[in-house]
Amino acid sequence: MIVCVAVVGNQNNPVYLQSFTEADDALKLHHIVHCSLDVIDERVNNPKRSGPTLNETFLGLLYPTENYKVYGYLTNTKVKFIMVTTDLDVKDADVRNFFRRFHAAYVDAVSNPFHVPGKKITSKSFAERVSVIVKSFGSTAA
């Protein structure tokens, strides 16, 4: 199950963060997302480590925490997508697919002329769309 998805702007500012758990763990998820930015930075700044996947937007598994797996995705405009899941057995293809759909949704959301770039996304339709994508991820993985 996906616990949390987040969009982080190119200044490493949180643009969108949505958790999908009932528990009040927003703070924890904020921390996890915030921490994973370090890993993203590292991967982006040391391209030799990623090697052949230089132009790959999908960053793969960022780091496993105690109970979560964190996946990352970097767009061409240095906007980061971060997904936190509790599934321990996740196929990379599923995650890629998820991020592709999420990216499309994000692009649509920021194409809104009333959206201020770099500010938080408050669009309801974006939130709905994301939750649909998240739910569908759960179903295919299960």
Place this chain on the structure above:
Amino acid sequence: MDPLKTYLGRLVLEELTPVVMVLTTPLVEDSCRKNGLGFVDMLLPFSVFKKFDVPVRTVNDQPYRLQMFKLRMVYASDVRQPNYEAAKEHLKQVVHDSGEKALSDLLSDPPQLETVLSNSESDLCPQWIQTFNKELIRTLSFSEHETFDHPVACLLVVSSKDEQPINKFVDIFNTNQLPSLLNDGLMDPKILKHYVLLHDNQDSSPEKATHILAEMRNTFGPNDCKLLCINSATEDVNNKGFSSVPYKTHGFLGEDIARCLNLEDLKSIKDFMQDLNSNHIIPFMEQKIRILNQQVATTRKGFRNQIKNLWWRKGKDDLPEDPSGSTYTFSSIETQIRILGDYAFILQDYELALSNYRLLSTDYKLDKAWKRYAGVQEMSGLCYFMLDQSRKEAEYCMENAFSTYLRVGSSGQRYASRCGLWWAEMLKARAQYREASGVYFRISIEEPSLHAAVMLEQAAGCYLLSKPPLLRKYGFHLILAGNRYYISDQIKHAIRAYRNALFVYSENAWSYINDHVHFNVGRWYGFLGMFDVAINHMLEVLACGHQSLATQSTFLNDFFHFVQRLGKSFDVCKLQLPVINLFSLKIVYEDHRTYASTADVDVTESLWQALEEEMVPVSTVRANWLDSQPKSSSRKDDDFSICVAGEAVKVEVELKNPLQISISVSSISLICELSASSEASTIDRSVSSAEVQEDTNLMKTSFCSDQKGENSSFTLSKIDVELGGGETKRVQLEVTPKVEGVLKLVGLRWTLSDSVVGYQHFETDAKKKHKKGKRSKHSWKSSLNLIVIKGIPKLEGRVDGFPTKTFAGDLRLLMLSLRNHSEYSLKNIRMKVSHPRFLIPANSADIHEDFPQCLEKQRQMENKDASGNAKNLSRSAFFSFPNDVTIRGGETFSWPLWFHSGSSGNISLYMSIYYEMEGGSSDMTYRTLRMNYNLEVLPSLDISFLISPWPSRLQEYFVRMDVVNRTISETFLLHQLSCVGNQLVISALPSCNSICSMQEIFAGQTLSCFFKLKVLMTGEKNEESVQGSDMLLSSAISNDMLLDVSRSPLSDFHYQERYHQGKLVKGYQSLLDFIMISKMVSSNLDSEEGPNQLLLSNHACHCSISRTSPIWWLMDGPRTIYHEFSSSFCEIDLQLTIHNCSNSLVSIRVATFDSMLETTQSSDAVHLSDNSNDQGGWYDVSLTNDIKLISNVQGSRSQKRLSESTPPFVWSALSSTQLAMEPASTAKLPLKIFVFSPGTYNLSNYELHWKIQPQGEGITDEVKNKSSSGLGQGHPFYLTVLQAP
């Protein structure tokens, strides 16, 4: 890299050292106690041998030298595994002590990014953490599965005071008191024994001691006995400080430390230790290694032994492992190997140690003795490290050991931590910080929270040290550490951890985390009773609009709680509640420009300036007191604004509550500084210096301004506001300076919930904004400094009864009242109005008259000055009040104004009133009062006029008036129609007495009326005067008087209307103006109850006469003639009067023809249709047509009759006449017909061909527009010829 130079290398050399078990008698301890030390403590400084350099030989006789060595002196009672709880308590104490020391740091500012990055490793991993690590490792000593903690030697100490010292030596090595390790058989009891006789020189002379020593030597052997003399110092002060030095470095602090020891004593102790070490312990270990190596070689080395061993172990497989591990006694070969390895390790022969550990690890693995296996792995990892070989191997061993320990379960957990610490240090030594922090994190998972906290803090430090620094992880781990510190009651450490993490989150709006950190730091400071710091942190989270309601209230409650606990009034600069929107800051001050209401200030200054252009004297525009300093005045004017003493400066600012909870904000007021005018010359300096100081002593300035406020050089207004959740309110604050000088608006202060005083300073923020970019053109920064001068008293003005909503054409009398509150009188009052079309000043006489009766036609027409006035007003709308008008102090002055709403729409009216002070000296010469009224004018009646020439009359016109009521619900009563112009007389049509059947026109109704207009051909045209004829429309209400349109204000307004409508109309022909006056019957306008009846005057100007041809003609002649046809045919003279109405020369040809009937008829038809076309979309059967029809009927009848006969008459003389006519000239053309028989004839069979002659340069537009030539059919003219009786 030399492993020995690393921290881990030193740690290993210090910690993994031979243990010397110490057994003492109580008297020994007593002697030592005199120095404030135990026996072990006394020896401690001398148990480290730094520059040692002792030659050692390996088992293979390879010589090498030991550089550094250390002995661990331990009381026998301590040679056991410490109790877990006690160990925990001990560690807690270590942490707690360090926390106490760190307290002073907590008062300083939290670290910033730069300082943290520049920190070295030692800063990040302070001494106490290293101590903690050491202590953690020490708590695990004397374990049963390791042997390096097993005592190598035993020191038996007996005092010379003891009775029978020899027996004592035997007694204390009694098995009952020995550690369990020895008793349980885990350790070889045959260890090196060393006998020491301690002699206290204070008690007796050393003779007795030497005697006992000799005895000892006899009993225990000559080499193993020693005499140690202490306390030989007399009470010599000089000595004392010096001898305690070595102890102080080991942490023994106190007055009486080493009090009785002199240098001799210290030297003897040192020699003793040296001897013990190099002559006994090391040779003993060397020897033991050789023996053990021999044993191991015979039993285990070689192919045969390995096979045997393997087979033997296989057989043991079935046996369950004893959890206590007692299967391996000291005599078992495994323990022997282990001892061999450990001894080799201690003697720094790592090759030998490693080979033995390797050998052992396979054994333990086969035995599934996991804990021992892990221990061996751990040691081999350290060996690899110390040899600086194969990093991979070392790491593999450590990882293996770590995970194996964890697998063992609870008993292995602590060892896992220890192993992890080695491991992490190893990684750190190789600059693999990220991996190290990973290890620390793994340790923290298994440890109790306090230990975990320390581990996490170290992990955080490692993240910071890694290249590039992983700041976010650093922050995260610090937060985790802080949290665990908090759980384990180490609040100071928790605060420290959180504070160190603060800078990570301060960037980039990670507000959830930032709030959490600040809130907790604040809360914990609160727990410590440091409320001021607590509040500072709490302030950061107050404006947490993004948090949930519950969180917000928690934050607020805690904040107020701390504020209360602090107990005193608390001043906060830049309090975030409520949010002050500095962009909304607006300062309203009045210099020579004053405003009737605050709304008027919003009007653009240029508009006012344009309005006042003519009124305000140019030379005195910069009329302030600085004029006396002409050079500097211009510059200072740019920098400072001017306000007048005694008048309030208003500051408007927006307050926003970002929370969902409502907050109460009370006593909002400005912070101001007023420096007296004597300092005026130093304004520039003081202001600039004030700006510099601003940041440093914000509080100070605010306090001193507070005091000034009490000094009452100015007064401040205070406002209380309750802000609901998410609400934004705009407040207006006032400051009234009382003396001249420089008023500086410093900032804003308010009280939040009656407990916290917040400050917000304008200037500092303004500077920032200016740096960011040009936000606003008029920078209000400059206007924060106001020059207070002594001014002219302010005049307050308003227009009474000014409507906000009215109908077009509304005419009413308003009253301008000006009030002078001061005691000085004002003079030279002038006024200017932006829209003279709407508002004109009336005569002072009008004030006494009733409205609208005053408008009615007067008996006498003496008011000729009105028209003169109008001329001026039509352009400039400038009005000077009579010179004798002065407004004395405390008086209210009234002046009537005429209001007329000319056109519909939304209109802003601006008025500016200029005045000067009578006598008296002031810094100002004049002031202006500006008033602005907004007005919505609704459409009322639309009138349009159509004027067409009267076909059968000369100089007479036929006027149709169309009136449409454009309102929704109003009913108007038509009152009067006036035609403006000297030569024009308007009257009802002759045929009908009442002009229209009704005078009331209802909402949406359309009405048409018809009038006759006659041009009087007399006199010169005088376009400027409003003369004309009036006609009362409301015949029923005949008691109403006609209103005089030639008098003010109607005439004035009419000029305005004419001027404005003239802009709209393109051409100008002979134009007519009409004024329609109506009354509103019932006013649904709720706005005001002004005059009892609304009077409307609608002006329709520049109505043109619609005509098709430039000429106008009329046939004239007898109508009825009696003639004796029998005698001759009848000869009749007629006259055709032709008038050229156009402005140009027209040539006219009159053609008569004895017509065919068809042409007449057709032309008649054409004429008819033309006539109807002229109506321009008017389809109703009108009166004109009625008249026409009648005549036509007659005409056609006669024509029918005539049609059968021959042409009944012929035109005599020429068939066509040519003549040219000057503009506006009249010509008479005689005509003659011959009639042959009696009858009625229509003499319309003639045509007028006209052609406009171009007049050289005078080709006007209208000529171009109109056709230059045309044809006019003859008008019907009926002539009846009768047979003379």
